[in-house]
Structures are given as structure tokens and as C-alpha cells.
Amino acid sequence: MSSPLRMASAIVGAAETEELGVIPDKSATQLHADAAIRAMEDAGIKNTDIDAVLTAGSPTQIAEYLGIHPTYVDGTSIGGCSFMLHVAHAAAALVTKRCNVALITHGQSGRSRVGEGGRFGGVSSSPSGQFEDPYGTWGAPSRFTLPFVRHMQDYGTTEEQLASVAVAQRRWAEKNPRAMMRDPIDIQDVLDSRTICWPFHLLECCLVTDGGGALIMVAAERANDFPKKPVYVAGMGESVEMTMISQMHDFTSSRAFVTSGREAFKMAEISHSDVDHIMIYDAFAHLPIFAMEDLGFMKKGEAAPWFAEMKSVPGGELPVNTNGGGLSYTHTGMYGMFAIQESVRQLRGEAAAQVDGVNVSVAHGVGGMFFAAGTLILTNDATA
Amino acid sequence: MMRLVVPKRPFPQPTPETQAYWDACSNHKLTLQRCLDCEGHPAYFYPRPFCPKCLSRNVESFEASGKGKLHTYVIAHRGAMGFQDDVPYVIAVVELDEGPRMMSNIVGVEVTPENLPADLPVEVTWEDVEHKGRDGTVQKTAVPLFKPIGAMS
Numbered sequence: 001m002s003s004p005l006r007m008a009s010a011i012v013g014a015a016e017t018e019e020l021g022v023i024p025d026k027s028a029t030q031l032h033a034d035a036a037i038r039a040m041e042d043a044g045i046k047n048t049d050i051d052a053v054l055t056a057g058s059p060t061q062i063a064e065y066l067g068i069h070p071t072y073v074d075g076t077s078i079g080g081c082s083f084m085l086h087v088a089h090a091a092a093a094l095v096t097k098r099c100n101v102a103l104i105t106h107g108q109s110g111r112s113r114v115g116e117g118g119r120f121g122g123v124s125s126s127p128s129g130q131f132e133d134p135y136g137t138w139g140a141p142s143r144f145t146l147p148f149v150r151h152m153q154d155y156g157t158t159e160e161q162l163a164s165v166a167v168a169q170r171r172w173a174e175k176n177p178r179a180m181m182r183d184p185i186d187i188q189d190v191l192d193s194r195t196i197c198w199p200f201h202l203l204e205c206c207l208v209t210d211g212g213g214a215l216i217m218v219a220a221e222r223a224n225d226f227p228k229k230p231v232y233v234a235g236m237g238e239s240v241e242m243t244m245i246s247q248m249h250d251f252t253s254s255r256a257f258v259t260s261g262r263e264a265f266k267m268a269e270i271s272h273s274d275v276d277h278i279m280i281y282d283a284f285a286h287l288p289i290f291a292m293e294d295l296g297f298m299k300k301g302e303a304a305p306w307f308a309e310m311k312s313v314p315g316g317e318l319p320v321n322t323n324g325g326g327l328s329y330t331h332t333g334m335y336g337m338f339a340i341q342e343s344v345r346q347l348r349g350e351a352a353a354q355v356d357g358v359n360v361s362v363a364h365g366v367g368g369m370f371f372a373a374g375t376l377i378l379t380n381d382a383t384a
Numbered sequence: 385m386m387r388l389v390v391p392k393r394p395f396p397q398p399t400p401e402t403q404a405y406w407d408a409c410s411n412h413k414l415t416l417q418r419c420l421d422c423e424g425h426p427a428y429f430y431p432r433p434f435c436p437k438c439l440s441r442n443v444e445s446f447e448a449s450g451k452g453k454l455h456t457y458v459i460a461h462r463g464a465m466g467f468q469d470d471v472p473y474v475i476a477v478v479e480l481d482e483g484p485r486m487m488s489n490i491v492g493v494e495v496t497p498e499n500l501p502a503d504l505p506v507e508v509t510w511e512d513v514e515h516k517g518r519d520g521t522v523q524k525t526a527v528p529l530f531k532p533i534g535a536m537s
């Protein structure tokens with residue numbers, strides 16, 4: 001049987017940068033953009049027609065810079081052959097309808113070294129180096145947190161409701177011997193912990209830990225050839241929005257979350273009421289609030305009161321972050337792997353704080369500081 | 385022994401696409417760009433030589449009003465390198481009257497949540513910054529900060 005990718009995709013636009021050689025008046029990012037805009041002109045399409053961005057490095061940066069809102073991204077960066085892989089990955093994505101029009105870009109100021117990033121002695125030419133770092137940002141706690149005050153303003157969300165997310169997740173961690181933080185806490189404990197970046201306190205910021213995780217995947221038809229109960233990937237979604245928090249389109253809603261979640265539910269062909277269990281990457285306590293709203297589990301403004309009413313805790317309406325999350329379980333820096341691991345444990349029935357009857361689990365991850373999102377819908381039901 | 389002197393603010397190193405913006409800043413002029421092909425000539429930020437909406441290269445720079453509203457913020461109780469003595473300080477997103485939003489600091493006001501209601505009207509004020517390169521060359525510009533309208537900065 002021939003590959004479903006055989007003769008199944010085509011290149012319809014191609015261009016190089018206007019100039020080649022020595023180009024001291026364009027940054028590396030602008031070289032990507034120059035080639036990309038010319039390729040779009042070659043194909044007779046606009047940026048709004050493109051829904052996949054593939055580049056060796058940061059597809060997030062390219063999407064932001066070119067005003068593209070993708071449903072498929074690939075940053076495979078394995079050296080000079082990366083673009084052959086991008087063509088192959090784009091083919092698979094196009095054939096499987098993860099996207100309709102894919103843009104693959106390359107730009108490098110290899111000779112002139114203009115805007116190639118890097119920072120030494122307080123100087124950087126990257127966008128965040130120019131437009132955020134000069135204002136005294138110092139990493140995630142000072143930037144990831146920025147949208148929340150707007151959410152408070154627009155929806156009446158309170159400091160106490162934010163704190164309740166940390167309290168709810170600790171309730172799960174109490175049941176989990178592998179969780180780093182297991183002592184019971186209440187809202188006052190959270191509000192009394194050290195203020196890091198108001199309105200965020202220490203207990204509303206993720207842990208910093210060491211650890212790792214790994215997954216093995218095979219084709220579904222082989223899934224029963226292994227000792228453990230299979231967990232099937234029913235749906236997946238992804239998107240990126242920007243590389244600077246100050247350029248977020250709506251500070252009360254992540255566009256990447258909305259798009260990623262919508263695509264995942266569309267592929268899985270399930271409704272939100274079919275979901276038994278949710279894992280949300282919680283680098284900070286506002287992320288479960290944003291994600292529950294942006295993934296469509298509730299309307300804007302409803303998630304924070306829902307958490308405050310302790311609806312996500314053991315025995316509650318819908319279990320969220322049942323390992324204790326990044327706030328109480330572990331957070332190595334790229335926590336997404338641990339969210340997937342807990343979804344798998346719950347679907348196999350082997351979690352430390354096992355929830356009864358979990359057949360469908362959503363694992364939603366964030367990349368950067370609301371910069372990117374990936375959503376998986378997993379199930380143990382082979383007939384789903 | 386060589387001493388590493390850490391400037392208070394990381395110096396923004398322009399690229400060719402942002403050079404005009406930072407040159408204007410050094411003269412205490414806040415500029416935006418606008419698309420002459422999009423309806424209503426919408427302004428955009430940060431600088432790039434094409435419209436991020438329609439990709440037209442038919443764009444121009446113009447001097448912004450320097451007025452806007454506090455859109456969202458945090459109050460940093462831990463300081464970035466060089467900012468340790470400034471805590472608590474405000475890391476903010478300002479929505480300019482022309483539409484685009486940018487990160488900045490709010491100065492000229494005692495830093496409390498009560499003094500910083502969302503949509504507080506603010507106006508630009510400037511802080512000169514310079515960077516001494518390893519070869520001894522000195523680069524200068526100014527960073528746009530914002531203060532409540534009418535406040536002393």
C-alpha cells in the first residue's frame with residue numbers, strides 16, 4: 001500500500017530575499033519576513049491565508065512578526081537540512097488537515113550578525129531585548145503575570161479567587177506522596193506568603209524542581225500488544241501568538257489557548273461535557289482560570305469563582321490538576337510532560353489520587369508566557 | 385581587575401528596522417508606524433517595515449501623542465538586575481491613544497494598587513540611557529516611561 005503522503009502535497013510559492021550576500025540593513029527576523037512576503041506574492045496569497053508556520057528556530061517569532069495566527073507550527077531545528085524536514089512535516093500536516101496553507105521560512109544574518117539575538121552586558125537587539133527588558137522585567141514571575149490585573153478589572157476576579165487555585169491544587173497534592181508540597185493551606189496562607197509581583201504571592205508561583213518524563217507511542221492498531229492499558233490520542237491542537245507578553249492581543253484571553261483547544265475538540269469530536277479530567281499547565285495560579293475559560297469549559301469570568309467554590313478538588317464537580325500541578329507537585333521548567341503523565345495515569349487508573357471513571361482527559365500546555373499552546377485530548381476508550 | 389558595571393536598564397540595541405524609533409526616542413519623541421493601505425491607516429507597534437495586518441510596505445512613521453491608559457500591570461517586589469533598589473516598581477502595559485500597546489514603567493506615583501486603577505490616564509516621560517561598548521564607544525538613547533497625567537516624574 002502506498003503512503004497516504006505520496007503525491008499528496010505541492011509547493012505553490014517560492015522566493016528568496018530581495019538581496020543576497022551582505023545585508024547589513026536587515027535583521028535576521030526581517031530576512032525571514034522579506035522572503036516570506038515575497039513567497040506569498042509569488043503564490044498570490046495573503047498572511048491571513050496561512051495557517052501553518054514552520055521554521056528552524058522560533059515559529060512563534062515569525063508568526064508574530066508576520067501577523068499569522070496558525071493552527072500548526074513546527075520549529076524543528078537540526079541544522080541545514082531542517083527545511084527538508086519542514087517540507088515533509090508540512091506534507092503530513094496538510095494531508096491530515098491540521099492546516100491548509102503552510103509557510104516555511106529561513107532567514108539568517110550569518111555574515112552581518114544583525115539582530116541575531118544574544119545579550120551581553122545589558123545589550124540585546126531581540127524584540128524583548130528592546131521593548132521589554134529595559135523596563136526591569138526579570139523572567140516569568142514579572143511577565144507571565146501581567147495579564148491578570150486586566151482580568152480582575154474586566155471580570156471582577158479577585159486576589160482571593162486567584163489564591164483559591166493554589167489552595168484547590170494543594171488538596172490534590174495532599175494525596176500524592178510524590179508531590180513536593182503536601183501541607184494543607186488556606187487562602188490566608190497564600191495571601192500571607194511573600195509578594196513576588198503583586199497580585200501574585202509565592203504560593204501562586206510554580207515550584208522550581210528537577211525531574212523528567214518520557215512517552216512511548218505506536219500506531220493505534222498495535223496498541224494492545226503492550227502490557228499497559230492503551231491511552232489513545234483522540235484530538236490535538238496547537239497555536240502560537242506572540243513572543244512578548246506586552247503584545248498579547250487580549251490580556252483576558254489567550255488566543256493560542258482558544259485556537260489550540262478549539263482544534264483539539266474539533267478533531268476529537270467530543271463535547272466539553274464528555275471530559276472527565278483536566279490537566280492545565282499551571283506555571284502561575286491564573287493559568288487554570290484562563291485555560292478553563294479559553295478552552296470553552298466555561299464563559300469568561302466564570303472560572304475564578306468556580307475555583308473559589310472548590311469545584312476542582314477531590315470529590316468536586318470536575319477534577320483539575322490532580323497531581324497537585326506545577327504549584328504543588330513539580331515544575332522542572334518545562335512542565336507539560338508532567339501534565340501528560342498525570343493524564344495517562346488517570347486514564348490507566350493508576351494515579352496517586354485516582355478519580356473514578358476517567359475515560360477522557362484533557363492535557364493543556366502553555367509555551368513561554370502565553371506565547372504558545374498545545375492541547376491533547378486523551379482517552380482509554382478504543383471505540384471513542 | 386576589570387569591573388563589570390551593570391547599567392540600571394538593559395540597553396535596547398536597535399536593529400535596522402527599529403533604528404528610527406530609537407533615534408526619535410533619543411530626542412524624547414515617541415513614534416509609531418501606520419499603514420497607508422489599510423482602511424483608517426491603523427497605527428502599529430513594535431517597529432517593522434511593513435504592516436503586520438496586511439503586509440503592505442506602504443507604511444510611515446509619525447509622532448505619537450504620548451498619551452494613553454494603564455492597561456494592565458504588576459508591582460515587582462523583587463528587582464531585575466540593576467533595579468534591586470527600586471522595588472516596589474510597576475511593570476505595565478500602556479495602551480496608547482493611537483491604539484497600540486507597549487510595555488513600560490509607571491513613575492511619578494506612590495506604588496500601590498489603589499493608586500493604579502486600570503485605565504488610569506498616563507503620559508510619556510523619558511529616561512536617558514547609555515551603553516559603553518567594550519571598544520569604548522558610547523551609545524545613547526532614551527526609554528519612554530509613563531506617569532499619571534499631570535504627575536511630576
Ligand SMILES: [Zn+2]
Pocket residue numbers: 419420421422435436437438439440
Ligand atoms: Zn495594512
